[in-house]
Amino acid sequence: MKERIGIVGGGPGGLMLARLLQRQGMSVTVFERDAHADERPQGGSLDLHEDTGQRAIRAAGLEAEFAAAARPEDQGDRLYDEAGCLLFEHDGHEANRPEIDRSDLRRILLDSLAPGVVRWGQRVTGIASEGERIRILQEGGGELFDIVVGADGAWSRVRSFLTDVRPVYQGVTLLELGFDETRHPHAAALAGHGKMFAVGDNRAMILQRNGHGHLRFYCGVRMSEEAAAALSESGEQEIRARMADAFAAWALDLRGLVGEGNFIGVRPMYAMPIGTRWVTHPGITLLGDAAHLMSPFSGEGVNLALADAFDLAEALTQAIGMESIGVYEATMAARAEIAATGAAAGLTSVFSDDGPESVLTRFQERIQQG
Numbered sequence: 461m462k463e464r465i466g467i468v469g470g471g472p473g474g475l476m477l478a479r480l481l482q483r484q485g486m487s488v489t490v491f492e493r494d495a496h497a498d499e500r501p502q503g504g505s506l507d508l509h510e511d512t513g514q515r516a517i518r519a520a521g522l523e524a525e526f527a528a529a530a531r532p533e534d535q536g537d538r539l540y541d542e543a544g545c546l547l548f549e550h551d552g553h554e555a556n557r558p559e560i561d562r563s564d565l566r567r568i569l570l571d572s573l574a575p576g577v578v579r580w581g582q583r584v585t586g587i588a589s590e591g592e593r594i595r596i597l598q599e600g601g602g603e604l605f606d607i608v609v610g611a612d613g614a615w616s617r618v619r620s621f622l623t624d625v626r627p628v629y630q631g632v633t634l635l636e637l638g639f640d641e642t643r644h645p646h647a648a649a650l651a652g653h654g655k656m657f658a659v660g661d662n663r664a665m666i667l668q669r670n671g672h673g674h675l676r677f678y679c680g681v682r683m684s685e686e687a688a689a690a691l692s693e694s695g696e697q698e699i700r701a702r703m704a705d706a707f708a709a710w711a712l713d714l715r716g717l718v719g720e721g722n723f724i725g726v727r728p729m730y731a732m733p734i735g736t737r738w739v740t741h742p743g744i745t746l747l748g749d750a751a752h753l754m755s756p757f758s759g760e761g762v763n764l765a766l767a768d769a770f771d772l773a774e775a776l777t778q779a780i781g782m783e784s785i786g787v788y789e790a791t792m793a794a795r796a797e798i799a800a801t802g803a804a805a806g807l808t809s810v811f812s813d814d815g816p817e818s819v820l821t822r823f824q825e826r827i828q829q830g
């Protein structure tokens with residue numbers, strides 16, 4: 461009998477796994493809660509790294525599609541202090557971490573899948589084991605699979621079957637805004653060809669060039685989990701006003717951005733405890749943020765999700781069962797632990813008393829390492 465594989469979540473990790481398994485002729489179904497691909501904004505630009513994200517793209521046979529949508533010209537970095545002084549600039553031309561919009565990456569992966577593989581508007585409520593098979597549960601029903609993969613992100617419903625460990629608030633909350641370069645040329649000028657950080661006094665702004673003439677802006681401050689929850693419940697004007705207050709001492713060019721652009725949302729930063737592992741189950745595993753959510757300050761999240769998909773597809777196509785999932789999980793967890801340590805250090809160094817100095821040191825070290 462041919463094994464049936466159910467993937468919960470159609471983000472980059474789940475879709476990449478579906479693509480890789482489909483290429484091996486395996487039976488795969490993706491359950492995605494969104495009603496369709498454009499239901500909600502997909503987030504900003506992602507840079508794909510050679511040994512992880514790009515490796516999975518190659519294995520998926522999607523290099524040409526990726527090359528057509530990627531933006532190698534947008535790998536630059538800038539660092540400003542709170543007075544708006546430029547402390548660091550690097551054009552990133554020789555780097556091999558091309559940027560791609562998250563929505564473009566998702567579209568490439570979706571277009572590569574056979575019709576019907578992704579089932580839209582399917583919110584999974586949990587999973588249950590029945591003998592040697594696993595039921596994916598949804599309101600009013602469920603369906604049996606031989607292997608179930610939780611690729612359902614930060615608040616994974618599949619994860620709770622394997623572990624009680626949950627994401628922990630990291631003490632920092634971001635406001636996310638969208639700009640476009642024609643209406644906001646000063647934002648485009650600040651970002652340069654890539655991304656700019658402005659850092660000072662436990663606060664930070666990040667402005668990132670996206671494709672199609674768009675830019676994403678994040679400003680973040682330290683606050684308690686309760687304050688972050690209250691802020692998330694507030695209206696747009698109140699949220700902007702609270703953030704503007706937090707940046708009142710900053711240069712006008714920077715703090716002015718908080719009142720401009722399109723409001724996208726409030727993003728409290730959560731992460732799974734570093735090194736989270738669980739007892740391997742023969743038919744259930746996790747990948748990407750579901751397994752190892754971390755703050756974006758490593759720039760590794762999507763790369764890890766794609767690398768996990770690559771390793772899991774290799775494991776599942778070689779042999780179905782306990783051993784292959786265990787081997788995958790060991791590799792995945794070791795890789796995630798290194799990145800999560802970097803993400804935690806990155807967040808601490810950006811939101812610190814000596815933020816500009818420590819971020820400058822990190823940028824300079826990165827250039828020295830090549």
Ligand SMILES: Cc1cc2nc3c(=O)[nH]c(=O)nc-3n(C[C@H](O)[C@H](O)[C@H](O)COP(=O)(O)OP(=O)(O)OC[C@H]3O[C@@H](n4cnc5c(N)ncnc54)[C@H](O)[C@@H]3O)c2cc1C
Pocket residue numbers: 468469470471472473474491492493494503505506507582583584585611612613614615616617727747748749750756759760761762763765
């Ligand atoms: C502000 C911000 C900036 C970031 N910047 C970067 C960056 O520059 N570089 C980088 O590498 N990473 C970045 N990341 C992290 C990156 O976006 C994630 O690590 C990556 O998207 C993880 O992919 P995933 O497939 O594991 O999960 P997700 O992308 O979260 O996808 C999960 C999918 O599961 C679906 N889902 C959830 N629950 C259910 C359910 N119950 N039933 C059915 N479907 C469900 C969701 O709708 C979603 O489509 C950033 C994250 C944030 C928040």
